[in-house]
Amino acid sequence: MATSLDIYVEHFGLTERPFSLVPDPAFLFWSxxxxxxxxxxxxxxxxxxxxxxxxxxxxxxxxxxxxxxxxxxxxxxxxxxxxxxxxxxxxxxxxxxxxxxxxxxxxxxxxxxxxxxxxxxxxxxxxxxxxxxxxxxxxxxxxxxxxxxxxxxxxxxxxxxxxxxxxxxxxxxxxxxxxxxxxxxxxxxxxxxxxPAMDGPTVQGYIRHRLEVAGAQEPIFSEGAIDLVHEASKGVPRLVNQLCDLAMVYAFTKDQRHVSRATVEDVLNDGVFFAGGQTVTIPPRARAVGETTTSRGEA
CATH class of the missing domain: 3.40.50.300 (P-loop containing nucleotide triphosphate hydrolases)
Structure with a gap:
């Protein structure tokens, strides 16, 4: 019986899940x-x-x-x-x-x-x-x-x-x-x-690298989505993986083939991204005044 994760991998035309939290040398990104x-x-x-x-x-x-x-x-x-x-x-x-x-x-x-x-x-x-x-x-x-x-x-x-x-x-x-x-x-x-944590360009290269290793034939994350992932994760690889994985699940449930900035915002707004106990605030340009997402817990 296929699981939702199996279907999500198939949905994006991948061979495996690109953002697992388990360390895997095959996905090592050489920043x-x-x-x-x-x-x-x-x-x-x-x-x-x-x-x-x-x-x-x-x-x-x-x-x-x-x-x-x-x-x-x-x-x-x-x-x-x-x-x-x-x-x-x-x-x-x-x-x-x-x-x-x-x-x-x-x-x-x-x-x-x-x-x-x-x-x-x-x-x-x-x-x-x-x-x-x-x-x-x-x-x-x-x-x-x-x-x-x-x-x-x-x-x-x-x-x-x-x-x-x-x-x-x-x-x-x-x-x-x-x-x-x-x-x-x-x-x-x-x-x-x-x-140190990764800067913006490095996060962009990191995300695209992992997707390519997992079999992606085209970009899946938009520039805006990557920018927000970097801001919310503060460039920590494990948190980048967690947020990207959740964003792909959300895109799958919406039957979308690409992850937009709006989809990443939905993940943050729903509070399902724990961010290693840090507080996550969506940048002002991407939300209405007074709309803040706060996540607490352990990654």
């Missing part, structure tokens, strides 16, 4: 800033930087770039991806060991866990492999956990690093690492980049 972020990630890996730092607003595309990088790594690299970084330093070590497919017994002490971790790094090094630990949403790490991470970089073999760290998080992560009491960790950050 200038995304190219720089990827280059800095790659630079950090190739030069064996002790710590590489990538930050950006929620939904800026950090995770998509990260997955793109992971797809390029060879068999000489072992990657541990840690997305749950809460707890004390012992719990952090457990998450790290599990990410590397290593046992982390509940009854094991911190010393035992660290010994297991160090032994694993040495064993991988002896086999000609290096280990990369990636901490996603690293802004949630406590000061104690960040200090523990710094200690990981002290496990060296001659001039070679046995482990490299990649910290990925929201803008406050940069502020956290720049604190005076974190200077030893900051000094180990050899590569870093901050992903």
């Amino acid at each position: 200038e800033h995304h190219r720089r972020a990827f280059a800095m990630l790659e630079y950090g890996i190739v030069t064996r930087a002790p710590v590489t730092l990538i930050t950006g607003e929620v939904g800026a595309g950090k995770t998509t770039i990260l997955f793109k990088l992971l797809a390029t790594l060879g068999d000489d690299v072992r990657v541990g991806l840690i997305t749950n970084s809460h707890g004390d330093r012992g719990e952090l070590l457990r998450w790290v060991l599990m990410a590397l497919d290593q046992p982390a017994p509940v009854e094991a002490s911190y010393v035992d866990l660290f010994s297991r971790f160090q032994a694993h790094l040495i064993a991988e090094y002896a086999q000609g492999r290096r280990v990369i630990l990636i901490f996603d949403e690293a802004q949630n790490l406590s000061r104690e956990s960040l200090e523990e991470i710094r200690m990981f970089t002290n496990i060296n073999a001659n001039k070679d690093e046995l482990v490299q760290l990649v910290l990925v998080g929201q803008p406050e992560l940069r502020d956290l690492i720049r604190r005076p009491d974190m200077i030893q960790l900051a000094q180990r950050v050899a590569a870093s980049f901050h992903l």
Whole structure:
């Protein structure tokens, strides 16, 4: 049985849904800033930087770039991806060991866990492999956990690093690492980049790129619709995806083959676009006096 989303894809002559919220490297749009972020990630890996730092607003595309990088790594690299970084330093070590497919017994002490971790790094090094630990949403790490991470970089073999760290998080992560009491960790950050929100022309290129990847044979969004999407989403890719997806659903229900500015206005007026908890106001030229759309919630 066909779902409404299946019908919406068919309605616009597409092969798949172009604005899914799930990160998909196949849809990665290489804006200038995304190219720089990827280059800095790659630079950090190739030069064996002790710590590489990538930050950006929620939904800026950090995770998509990260997955793109992971797809390029060879068999000489072992990657541990840690997305749950809460707890004390012992719990952090457990998450790290599990990410590397290593046992982390509940009854094991911190010393035992660290010994297991160090032994694993040495064993991988002896086999000609290096280990990369990636901490996603690293802004949630406590000061104690960040200090523990710094200690990981002290496990060296001659001039070679046995482990490299990649910290990925929201803008406050940069502020956290720049604190005076974190200077030893900051000094180990050899590569870093901050992903800003997209400007108007970049949003236009982003929307058209995703539509083309999804099989669009002609422009679907009008210039006015794209302008309003940019204003309402503030250029955050995840919010652009959310608003564009809703606008296409609305156009489908109206049996329209194109998305106009008026259709995007309808989405905003109905309050179905949550905008990551931000307040959305339709620009004066596109609404009657006193008509305001306010959306609250989490994206």
